[in-house]
Amino acid sequence: MEPAPEAGLVVDHFPAAARSLRVACVTETYPPEVNGVSLTVARMVEGLHARNHDVQLVRPRQEGADTPDRGDRFHEVLLRGMPIPRYPSLRMGMPSKRTLVKLWTLQRPDVVHIATEGPLGWSALQAALHLKLPVCSDFRTNFHSYTQHYGIGWLRKPIMGYLRKFHNRTLCTMVPTEGLRRELRSEGFERLEVVTRGVDTRQFDPARRSAALRASWGADDDTLVVCCVGRLAREKNLDVLIDAFRAIERRVPSSRLVLVGGGPLEQELRSACPGGVFAGQRRGDDLAAHYASADLFLFPSLTETFGNVTTEAMASGLPVVAFDYAAAAQLIDHDAQGVRVPFGDGRAFAEAALALAFDPARRERLGRAARERALLLDWSTIVQRFEGVLTTVIREAAGAQGLPAKAAPGLHA
Template structure:
């Protein structure tokens, strides 16, 4: 088990979690690093630190991106066609089911509506075990980035059927909760937000010498992209917006932090852009704080960890006015939210930050102050409290049934 040192802090007000036995199911727990699996690993650390028993079921690889937190049990998985770095979990093997029965969880936590998630929900139904589902991404929006937008209603219907079989949901932002309610995914939804590691993300990490080593002058304004380089992150919108800024002769440079299968496409679409590759830890904090404006055009995220990290680093944010960012960015205070009105609107929102130092500094400072509200322990306690509530409700239902049977037998 790996416990992150920066998280090993006391939480005297935390509930006693020793009665919890949690089976957590994930499509990607540690074989590729992304915001969702990092949130799950932080949750696992919190639960274990406060006495819960935890077992994680997810596909594995011989070359994981990082060590898992907690006991990880490998489940069957196959590479996603065209995206082989990710796997589709293919249900539970007989060995998995034996392991699950031996562990005897009293809470099932599913984090993706994939075949293994469906298998876990079926197991929970058969064993009268409450299920919590966490929502980490807008799965129904993915098809539009691969020319399959017509399938979105079908994907949404599959997700709805899956979530209706769960006892409750947690989602990362109020905007995502509102979307889930509108889509009629469930009526019991709590907010499990995201935290930010202030030992990594802070304006003090800015490094002008490092910028200079990349050929960036001190007075140049750097627009930053951070994330996996995959089309569903809005790479096409980012590139088209930069092209528009160049047409408008708005002075700027571009820095791309991250890597992924669409890197070659992105490099071709952004000639002159500075690609620093995948960064982590202190190097990531330095790279992000060394930018000047953060641009996040993605509409697939339910929270936007990278948006919060940029705010903590002192950067004003221009983002799509979609779930996630709309619960973080305060219009004309910490940045700009752009609704679906095209590339020209994004360019118009970014341009003032490229030419107005005072505006950039003011909104960046306001975002950094707002980011201080996000404490990992307080955030993860929401999930722990939800586990306890579901368990107590199920135990009360069983007791009521027992008493009813006893009365009927008289």
């Protein structure tokens, strides 16, 4: 007789039919929450399911957003969560090791993949190790880099120590760029694999450009519209964006700045840029139209592990100005799909933005090339790479336990 699940736990049993892999994916953020981590995790989860794998999604319950059943896409386990300080629209999981041990004892997955390093992620790591389950992780957020933007630089070392301890206890940590792999390796991280990110080029498409939307911004065909998409928070380095736009605006006062996203800095930014368009959070085709209706994309952040907005802007046919790291370093050849400037050099950033602002022929050339590069970033290829890493982790775990490769769980036809 099976023991009853813990109160408040929503459990769907894995199907009986054998599939290639049984994957438990643990994350503290998921759509409809809007951030790069949630959207990327959703792509991976749904991509695995589409490739005929059994996927169990473990995440915090989202207040007012969850329905009891999402159909047959995948199986969900909803746990308690709490709002994240300074980010009330986002939630983090609560410690849940005992719950997960019970769950995975009843329904043993072939591999546990942990996408976030918060309390729920730590509980999942402890539960997986307790049950001797193969476990891998993602490094998706530069929490240690945020400290300098909030006056708590002294916390960088202990935060990095926690992250290193967390990830080095897994069999593999996936990172989105080769540059991040080199950085983390220098900090003592082990067993790092590059699994980059894709972009939906059917959704993010220059064809979504809208004259009506531009008109709502006070822009006509001849108006230069500068765009930035992302959370309005200190770690996004938005002072550099405002300085760059002011330099443009001094030359052509009719230029417009469109900021897509919300966050704790919104009121401060409204005061600093009273003529700016603050579009708030946008999703789906509406977000795609905001990208495509701009003329130039400026991305000043210095704290990204990747920066999905870079690829979304490129797919939308926008030339990008960004610092030479993360997605820009990996995908933008200087003055080919956009302009990369030295890391942290705000003056060079403003100069590059100003030069592009007054060279429409160059913007058009870079935007076309950016779209062509983005067309190569197909999500199906990324999910296949992710699947391959999971399979390798399972095989390595089986080998460490002295099992023959053919006996490794999850590798049945």
